[in-house]
Amino acid sequence: MATCAQCKSFFPVPENADDFAPGKGDCVREVKDEKGKYWLSKPVVSDMDTSKCPFFSEKV
Numbered sequence: 001m002a003t004c005a006q007c008k009s010f011f012p013v014p015e016n017a018d019d020f021a022p023g024k025g026d027c028v029r030e031v032k033d034e035k036g037k038y039w040l041s042k043p044v045v046s047d048m049d050t051s052k053c054p055f056f057s058e059k060v
């Protein structure tokens, strides 16, 4: 099973951040529409199952 930690959109919360917790991170994705590009961000945890996520893309 792949997890969010293996996804190129996963960014762990840095240890020195106020909201740090082990495994906590943000899913940050670039999105394009007719108006241009923007970023979507949402909180995730590193061991989340990605099988239901259509945006999973493995880190290289």
Ligand code: SF4
Pocket: 003, 004, 007, 008, 009, 010, 026, 027, 028, 029, 044, 048, 050, 053, 054, 055, 056, 057
């Ligand atoms: S929610 Fe989907 S796109 Fe976001 S980090 Fe997890 S697998 Fe990647």
